[in-house]
Amino acid sequence: EVQLVESGGGLVQPGGSLRLSCAASGFSFGNYEMNWVRQAPGKGLEWVSYISTTSGTIYYADSVKGRFTISRDNAKNSLYLQMDSLRAEDTAVYYCARDLWVANIHEGAFDIWGQGTMVTVSS
Amino acid sequence: EIVMTQSPVTLSVSPGERATLSCRASQSVSSNLAWYQQKPGQAPRLLISGASTRATGIPARFSGSGSGTEFTLTISSLQSEDFAVYYCQHYNNWPLTFGPGTKVDIK
Numbered sequence: 001e002v003q004l005v006e007s008g009g010g011l012v013q014p015g016g017s018l019r020l021s022c023a024a025s026g027f028s029f030g031n032y033e034m035n036w037v038r039q040a041p042g043k044g045l046e047w048v049s050y051i052s053t054t055s056g057t058i059y060y061a062d063s064v065k066g067r068f069t070i071s072r073d074n075a076k077n078s079l080y081l082q083m084d085s086l087r088a089e090d091t092a093v094y095y096c097a098r099d100l101w102v103a104n105i106h107e108g109a110f111d112i113w114g115q116g117t118m119v120t121v122s123s
Numbered sequence: 124e125i126v127m128t129q130s131p132v133t134l135s136v137s138p139g140e141r142a143t144l145s146c147r148a149s150q151s152v153s154s155n156l157a158w159y160q161q162k163p164g165q166a167p168r169l170l171i172s173g174a175s176t177r178a179t180g181i182p183a184r185f186s187g188s189g190s191g192t193e194f195t196l197t198i199s200s201l202q203s204e205d206f207a208v209y210y211c212q213h214y215n216n217w218p219l220t221f222g223p224g225t226k227v228d229i230k
Contacts, residue, residue, distance in 0.1 A: 035219075044210065044221055044222070044223050044224050045159075045161075045167065045210055045212070045221040045224075046221065047212075047218060047219040047220065047221065050217075050219075059217045059218070061218050062124075062218070095166055095167075100169065100172055100178075102172065102173070102176065107155075107157075107172050107173065107214065108155060108157075108214025108215075108219060109157035109169055109172040109173075109212065109214060110157070110159075110167075110169060110212075111169045111172075111178060111179075113166035113167055113168070114166065115166055116166055
């Protein structure tokens with residue numbers, strides 16, 4: 001079964017750090033581009049970051065640039081998000097999501113999502 | 124940054140009826156547009172990519188259309204399991220952005 005499982009969420013004080021992990025299974029993780037998407041409580045979806053298969057291309061939303069770092073370990077089938085200088089507005093469920101490939105064409109839609117991990121930034 | 128807007132905010136529909144959801148981009152995204160369904164407590168599920176291509180396992184009652192800046196998701200005959208929030212997302216350039224969502228609820 002194709003699956004993504006996030007972990008590492010929790011309660012952290014403003015200014016603190018947290019590292020999220022996403023474990024992939026059931027597919028060739030190293031062949032897929034990956035993303036982090038978040039959703040604040042009761043709000044909509046916000047794309048956070050993207051990483052290419054070789055980690056050679058990385059993008060961030062302006063809201064997290066300079067504070068968050070995306071990375072991956074293809075040997076461990078894992079995706080990570082290092083979150084530093086956390087703010088109250090970073091409180092959200094964080095999802096990892098896989099980029100879609102259709103007929104050997106790379107699309108920027110997300111076809112596989114994890115169940116999410118909750119991050120709460122509060123004193 | 125491309126701003127995505129969706130209308131209506133809430134759509135009240137009776138089971139078996141047709142639902143039409145709209146998504147607009149602040150500038151052209153060509154056909155680089157996806158639709159997702161999200162139910163409470165669940166992760167989003169991909170319905171449509173490329174503005175009109177159904178994802179694997181998505182029923183034929185879901186259809187997408189449009190290009191450029193105007194897009195539509197149509198659910199031809201609403202089933203009980205279709206009551207949810209629907210988001211559009213462009214992937215034409217960076218940053219990727221989502222619309223605010225349309226909630227489809229039972230009339």
